[in-house]
Amino acid sequence: MTEGNTGGEMLDRVLTLEIARVTEKAAVAAARLRGRGDEKAADQAAVDAMRSELNQLAIDGTIVIGEGERDEAPMLYIGESVGTKVGPKVDIALDPLEGTTVCAKNLPNSLAVIAMAVRGSLLNAPDVYMEKIAVGPGYPDGIVNLALSPEENLAALAKAKGVKITEITACILDRPRHAQLIETVRAAGAAIRLIGDGDVAGVIHTTDSEETGIDIYMGIGGAPEGVLAAAALRCTGGQMQGRLQLNTNEKRARAEKMGISDPYRIYTAEEMASGDVIFAATGVTDGNLLDGVRFYRDRVTTHTLVMRSRSRTIREMRAQHYDRTKFAI
Ligand code: VTB
Ligand code: MG
Ligand code: MG
Structure with a gap:
């Protein structure tokens, strides 16, 4: 563990809602490729989408749990800095497509996931x-x-x-x-x-x-x-x-x-995960707690859970995205 955070520092609560966009983007990108039997393609699409959205957040973020160590993951690797760099220093754990195989088979419970905490609050674990x-x-x-x-x-x-x-x-x-x-x-x-x-x-x-x-x-x-x-x-x-x-x-x-x-x-x-932690997950495929992404002629729908430890707020967000072009589709 990095130096334990005493829990006194708070994250800007606006981030709780902002990170929903990050998992929504990743989930939609993966969902376009779900059920195709191609784990790698869906995973890559989720990684690309999550990274571009993450880089628009007003944070000075460091990935501590990501797609792997620098030499094995070109993007979202452990140690990569993300965000606009103008904003709070945060540590980030993410998995743009958690459950690649279930996504490839279009079975329940694949998610796009992210967690954020004050720097030094997340266990820096190797990929074991x-x-x-x-x-x-x-x-x-x-x-x-x-x-x-x-x-x-x-x-x-x-x-x-x-x-x-x-x-x-x-x-x-x-x-x-x-x-x-x-x-x-x-x-x-x-x-x-x-x-x-x-x-x-x-x-x-x-x-x-x-x-x-x-x-x-x-x-x-x-x-x-x-x-x-x-x-x-x-x-x-x-x-x-x-x-x-x-x-x-x-x-x-x-x-x-x-x-x-x-x-x-x-x-x-x-x-x-100590101190003030925020977490978001968007369903890619349908699951027990979250519905998967749906595509319609005029919109895309997503279902997201956003939560914050400090206030123990658990929000479910159902979004209707009428501007389909924001997903580049
Ligand atoms: C689990 C599961 C993941 O890896 O952590 C699992 O949550 C463990 O690894 O969705 P093995 O597949 O080697 O057993 C995943 O299945 C894939 O990241
Ligand atoms: Mg992954
Ligand atoms: Mg995973």
């Missing part, structure tokens, strides 16, 4: 895996804990929710690396919602379990997506922990360069 566990708001502090077993976490959650474990649903990425976890969760009696991609959405879904039916997120996904999800949870409430999977010397060295000295450290959401 992260073990994650998350639940929505309303549970006692410490209800989930990566130091405990999946069975223990499920039992504690069921008890706190006042239901049987068999009435709990866990969201898990469908990956061979989760074979053991899936078996354990099922043996404990819980139901699993297996997802192909998109664990930022998976984590956010725990925050509205009445709508999504998902009580807990578990498993190993990308570390960048972990920081983005933590930023979202800071705004919605809920609890999350993440532990980087630094299982080789090379990964540990990369992490160390980013200031991470304890490779086994368990981070809370507050430690991954």
Whole structure:
């Protein structure tokens, strides 16, 4: 983690609304290419659109979670500065198209996502895996804990929710690396919602379990997506922990360069995204919480969630874009 921000500094609240334009642009660009079986093309379109919109924001921004390290990502790489440079110094975590494979298949829950915080407030994580566990708001502090077993976490959650474990649903990425976890969760009696991609959405879904039916997120996904999800949870409430999977010397060295000295450290959401954090996500494909982009003769519609941790404001924005030309279409 970079020097922890004490949380005293505030972001200009206008930015909360401004960043919606950034995810809207990326989502529309990706949506034009959804369902084409071409992950790269949709991803590239989202990256280009997000970058050009981001550069119009009145911020002095630095990307801390982006498309990769400088040598592997020509745009929106970690360390790239974005914005007009005239404005507050902010750190940015982004994923222009989170869930490229689901977008290529036009399956639910691909998103354009961004989080912004006062400089020094977001965990500078390398692009490795992260073990994650998350639940929505309303549970006692410490209800989930990566130091405990999946069975223990499920039992504690069921008890706190006042239901049987068999009435709990866990969201898990469908990956061979989760074979053991899936078996354990099922043996404990819980139901699993297996997802192909998109664990930022998976984590956010725990925050509205009445709508999504998902009580807990578990498993190993990308570390960048972990920081983005933590930023979202800071705004919605809920609890999350993440532990980087630094299982080789090379990964540990990369992490160390980013200031991470304890490779086994368990981070809370507050430690991954501290202080005043803002977050936006626009649906690319239809999902449980957000509708996807729709194209009409005279307009394009988008559905966006914008949130701010300081005020715990959660806004849903449905936009009708009558000027289709702003999307270059
Ligand atoms: C997850 C998921 C992403 O990567 O983080 C996953 O949220 C983890 O990587 O949508 P693997 O695909 O290697 O398992 C994505 O699927 C793609 O960024
Ligand atoms: Mg991406
Ligand atoms: Mg991603």
